[in-house]
Amino acid sequence: MHEFLTGICFWIALGVCLIGMLVRFVLYFRGLSWQLDRVAYKAHPIPGMKGAFRSIYKWLLPYGTYGWRTQPFMTAIFFGFHIGAVAVPLFLAGHNLFLESKLGFSLPMLSACVADFLTWMAVISAFFLLLRRIVLPEVRILTTREDYMVLFVSLAPFITGMMARYQVGDYGFWLNMHIFFGELLLIAIPFTKMSHVFLFFASRAQLGMDFGIKRGGMKGTKMAW
Amino acid sequence: MPEGKYCNKKPIETPEEVNFLLSDTSGNTYYEEMKSLDVDSDLMWATIQKTMKSRLKTWLEICAHCGMCADSCFIYLVNKKDPKQVPAYKIQSTLGEIIKKKGKVDNAFMRHAMEVAWSQCTCCNRCGTYCPHGIDTGIMFGYLRGLLYQQGFVPWEMKIGAGMHRAFRAQMDVTNEDFIETFEWMVEEYEDEYPGLTVPVDVENADILYTVNAREVKHYPEDLAEAAILFHVAGENWTVPTEGWEQTSLAMFAGDWAACKMQVESVYDAMERLKPKRMIGTECGHAHRATVIEGPYWAGREDGLPPVESIHYVEWLAEALREGKLKIDPSKRIKEPVTIQDSCNYIRNQGLKNATREIVSHIVEPGYFIEMSPNKEHNYCCGGGGGFNGIGFFRKQRNQALITKRDQILKTGAKLVLAPCHNCWDAIRDLEEEFEIGIRWSFLKPLVIKMLDLPDHMKPEE
Amino acid sequence: MFKKILFATSATPASDHAARVAFNIARGYDAHLDIFHVLGVPSRGYSQVVVDVKTKERVDVDDEYMSWVKEEVNTYYSKYLENGLKFDINVTVGFPAREILRQAKDTNPDLILLGGTTGDEDESVYKKSVASTTLQKVAKSAKCPVLIVNRPAASFWGGLSNITFGTDFSKSSDKAFDFTIKVAKALDCEVNVFHALDITSVSTGKILSQDDIEQKIREAFRMIRAKYEPALKELKNYSMDVWEGIPYIEIVKYARDNHSDLIVMAHHSKKAKQEDAILGSNVEQVIVRAGCPVISVNR
Ligand code: HEM
Ligand code: SF4
Ligand code: SF4
Ligand code: SF4
Numbered sequence: 001m002h003e004f005l006t007g008i009c010f011w012i013a014l015g016v017c018l019i020g021m022l023v024r025f026v027l028y029f030r031g032l033s034w035q036l037d038r039v040a041y042k043a044h045p046i047p048g049m050k051g052a053f054r055s056i057y058k059w060l061l062p063y064g065t066y067g068w069r070t071q072p073f074m075t076a077i078f079f080g081f082h083i084g085a086v087a088v089p090l091f092l093a094g095h096n097l098f099l100e101s102k103l104g105f106s107l108p109m110l111s112a113c114v115a116d117f118l119t120w121m122a123v124i125s126a127f128f129l130l131l132r133r134i135v136l137p138e139v140r141i142l143t144t145r146e147d148y149m150v151l152f153v154s155l156a157p158f159i160t161g162m163m164a165r166y167q168v169g170d171y172g173f174w175l176n177m178h179i180f181f182g183e184l185l186l187i188a189i190p191f192t193k194m195s196h197v198f199l200f201f202a203s204r205a206q207l208g209m210d211f212g213i214k215r216g217g218m219k220g221t222k223m224a225w
Numbered sequence: 226m227p228e229g230k231y232c233n234k235k236p237i238e239t240p241e242e243v244n245f246l247l248s249d250t251s252g253n254t255y256y257e258e259m260k261s262l263d264v265d266s267d268l269m270w271a272t273i274q275k276t277m278k279s280r281l282k283t284w285l286e287i288c289a290h291c292g293m294c295a296d297s298c299f300i301y302l303v304n305k306k307d308p309k310q311v312p313a314y315k316i317q318s319t320l321g322e323i324i325k326k327k328g329k330v331d332n333a334f335m336r337h338a339m340e341v342a343w344s345q346c347t348c349c350n351r352c353g354t355y356c357p358h359g360i361d362t363g364i365m366f367g368y369l370r371g372l373l374y375q376q377g378f379v380p381w382e383m384k385i386g387a388g389m390h391r392a393f394r395a396q397m398d399v400t401n402e403d404f405i406e407t408f409e410w411m412v413e414e415y416e417d418e419y420p421g422l423t424v425p426v427d428v429e430n431a432d433i434l435y436t437v438n439a440r441e442v443k444h445y446p447e448d449l450a451e452a453a454i455l456f457h458v459a460g461e462n463w464t465v466p467t468e469g470w471e472q473t474s475l476a477m478f479a480g481d482w483a484a485c486k487m488q489v490e491s492v493y494d495a496m497e498r499l500k501p502k503r504m505i506g507t508e509c510g511h512a513h514r515a516t517v518i519e520g521p522y523w524a525g526r527e528d529g530l531p532p533v534e535s536i537h538y539v540e541w542l543a544e545a546l547r548e549g550k551l552k553i554d555p556s557k558r559i560k561e562p563v564t565i566q567d568s569c570n571y572i573r574n575q576g577l578k579n580a581t582r583e584i585v586s587h588i589v590e591p592g593y594f595i596e597m598s599p600n601k602e603h604n605y606c607c608g609g610g611g612g613f614n615g616i617g618f619f620r621k622q623r624n625q626a627l628i629t630k631r632d633q634i635l636k637t638g639a640k641l642v643l644a645p646c647h648n649c650w651d652a653i654r655d656l657e658e659e660f661e662i663g664i665r666w667s668f669l670k671p672l673v674i675k676m677l678d679l680p681d682h683m684k685p686e687e
Numbered sequence: 688m689f690k691k692i693l694f695a696t697s698a699t700p701a702s703d704h705a706a707r708v709a710f711n712i713a714r715g716y717d718a719h720l721d722i723f724h725v726l727g728v729p730s731r732g733y734s735q736v737v738v739d740v741k742t743k744e745r746v747d748v749d750d751e752y753m754s755w756v757k758e759e760v761n762t763y764y765s766k767y768l769e770n771g772l773k774f775d776i777n778v779t780v781g782f783p784a785r786e787i788l789r790q791a792k793d794t795n796p797d798l799i800l801l802g803g804t805t806g807d808e809d810e811s812v813y814k815k816s817v818a819s820t821t822l823q824k825v826a827k828s829a830k831c832p833v834l835i836v837n838r839p840a841a842s843f844w845g846g847l848s849n850i851t852f853g854t855d856f857s858k859s860s861d862k863a864f865d866f867t868i869k870v871a872k873a874l875d876c877e878v879n880v881f882h883a884l885d886i887t888s889v890s891t892g893k894i895l896s897q898d899d900i901e902q903k904i905r906e907a908f909r910m911i912r913a914k915y916e917p918a919l920k921e922l923k924n925y926s927m928d929v930w931e932g933i934p935y936i937e938i939v940k941y942a943r944d945n946h947s948d949l950i951v952m953a954h955h956s957k958k959a960k961q962e963d964a965i966l967g968s969n970v971e972q973v974i975v976r977a978g979c980p981v982i983s984v985n986r
Contacts, residue, residue, distance in 0.1 A: 067356065141308035
């Protein structure tokens, strides 16, 4: 089982995720239409790039935008969750040892205590994200079954990973579950809302170009995000 | 009865058709007929497949349903935070459903979508700047309006408005002759006070081509005189076109993209015919949006720019004051608490916040200007944008929406509101009528004229 | 004398005294009377909704409504309209002053007749946004004389016998004088030329000594003689006077003392200072106070 999951399944999951997202990324930009979107992307590449960069950069900073600042609690749990969700899978020592053995290279590694901290932060934040969905009427009305599924799929690797980490019950079982959910997540990325992992950058870049080209950028005003 | 006499899918093309639709008082029969108007699902789906590209599709798909846009929408806030007014919900439950059902929706759904598209969103684009994913719901509502217009599910006044543009190339039944005649008449009325005041018509290669809002011709012709006076005093070499003088576009509010193209092309033709150095439009927000910001795309101009450099009136005014073409007598500056309405259409959507602030610094005594909160690109819509002001069917909702601006103004304590946008001006007027909070409001032109320090040779003889 | 008269009315009791004068003149000179009613100001963006000045209701204006209003106006004045009076009734939508001027531009009347409160009696918010009143605007921009009948006491136009002409020696006053002479000759009446020396410190900037005042009065007399006497001599009766005081009060007093049945004044197109604008220019104050009709002449 372990062999199967770390072997062929891993390759398939990673391949589906990367190729899927590459395809979606390319399709996104090819599907932009200067006339229908009413943004002259090609005619003004430089203001467009500037706007795109600003739009992404500002929103990646915790409390970097009006949007983030008006919702301080949401911002805290969003970054609490996302920093963990991005950093832990990529930089966890265990993951990188695995990567080294599979691909022959590795990324910088997190120390165990930082990794633990980020994981707990992510899980707790995710809990609040869930709570928010249930409690706040303006979020509840938007919530669909898919939202819970996505939250579950992105949280499952953390929970199972922690079970294995703290050796609650059978280590082997939790490790397999962890790998399984991790791969499920990778596969889910291109096909669900999880596609935002990449498409966030695409969508933000687009609006950034819009502001950079049409909505003031070329008049010399930067959008005060 | 699938296609009604008044309410149908066919756009209005001629003055006779405009009058015919107008003859249906308040659109009573129109809305009655709408209840049995067929939905052409195939047409709608085909249109969607042709026009809905990755941007909109991705927006609908990746929306995190996080609700961060909720508080950014003034209509949500002013309706006691009704969850049904959350921008993401509004668009997902209308456009989102249409996509999910591949266009197979029924009449009742379409009428509901119409209500949401025109009475729950003014396309102010504020939510777009508060969404972490950069999802601009206002743009999506613009798109939805296009689909609804195509199917005939559009408020009566909007159908008429778009029809006016098709029939008259103006938002009201004002002909080219009316325009020139009224302009000349107004200039004549003021020429005693401003010797040498004229309206140069169809002059080629002028520095400035001036375009207006047809409402000025029809109801506020003083505005024309004021524009002429300011150009005259500033010593500008300006002109107006006999054709292509209307800068606004109710067709944009209606979602009638073909009419948008016709309208804006009439202005671009004037530019190409007269070859001015620049085009300047009157103090109107959506007019600028239509002709300068969105227009180039309707007209198929790949660089996204009008044929000649086109600026908003506030940009010209700021420049004229900066360069000393217009001089303000400091003793006549505004000396009472005053605030300014930032029009979404050229502040949020074209970043002209500095121009208006610069004008304020010239015409308001230091210490008397109070910003609204929020302001500049984060300002709330006046409450009447996107066609909301004009639609009788949704008057109640519109009046409710005005409360945001009312409270914003009250909080500043200002007694005078500068409103360099026709639509905002109208909305603020209506909110005074509705709530009587004791404010005055004004375009910039009349205020500036009162404060001018005229060069000696321009002073009228005693 | 008058062939075509534009009578702008709210078709409510507020315009009744003006109406009496209008119909009087029209009959007296066999003139054509254009009864003009601005039924309301456009409201609500580009919607078709208008606040009707008569009913104060928000209405949807369409052709049907317009013809209904026309009918109403006709009924309201029916007792005056009998016996072959030449008239027509026009109804429109817009800001009263602007529409009256537009109608005047299109029809070229020899006289515009306004009730003092035309279109202004409704406390609409327009009052606040449109800086000046209907009266001010029409008087300022009209190309023909504007006759204003504001107070019931002023609603009289019968055998005119005595006209007070108030002058400030401006160019437009010359025009007003020409008109006065024309009327006086046609009706064979007496003309009193009057100038009020403004001694309010607001306008002179200082308090004048009695010597200064008398000096100025003498100067004014000389001016009147030089400017107006040649034409006046062609009349049977005339007089000239200069008083000091607050001009509009003095004119009203003077006209009353002389039993004038008409006051003619020029409308100043000189821009008033902001503080004065609140008080209104002299002619407007005279209109409000005078016991007889007032004609404002502009060009
Ligand atoms: C660079 C990578 C990423 C970026 C820029 C990003 C950005 C975003 C943004 C802007 C939102 C919407 C706002 C919000 O709900 O707070 C969001 C929501 C979400 N993201 Fe990400 N994300 C990234 C990676 C990930 C990863 C790796 C996961 C999962 C492991 C993830 C899971 C989620 C989930 C579950 C939500 C929905 C939160 C909710 O239910 O409210 N994201 N992300
Ligand atoms: S803020 Fe953006 S992502 Fe969140 S619900 Fe609103 S539209 Fe969707
Ligand atoms: S565009 Fe403006 S009105 Fe429309 S949903 Fe967004 S914030 Fe609300
Ligand atoms: S009317 Fe003015 S404030 Fe309202 S949406 Fe339009 S531009 Fe914005």
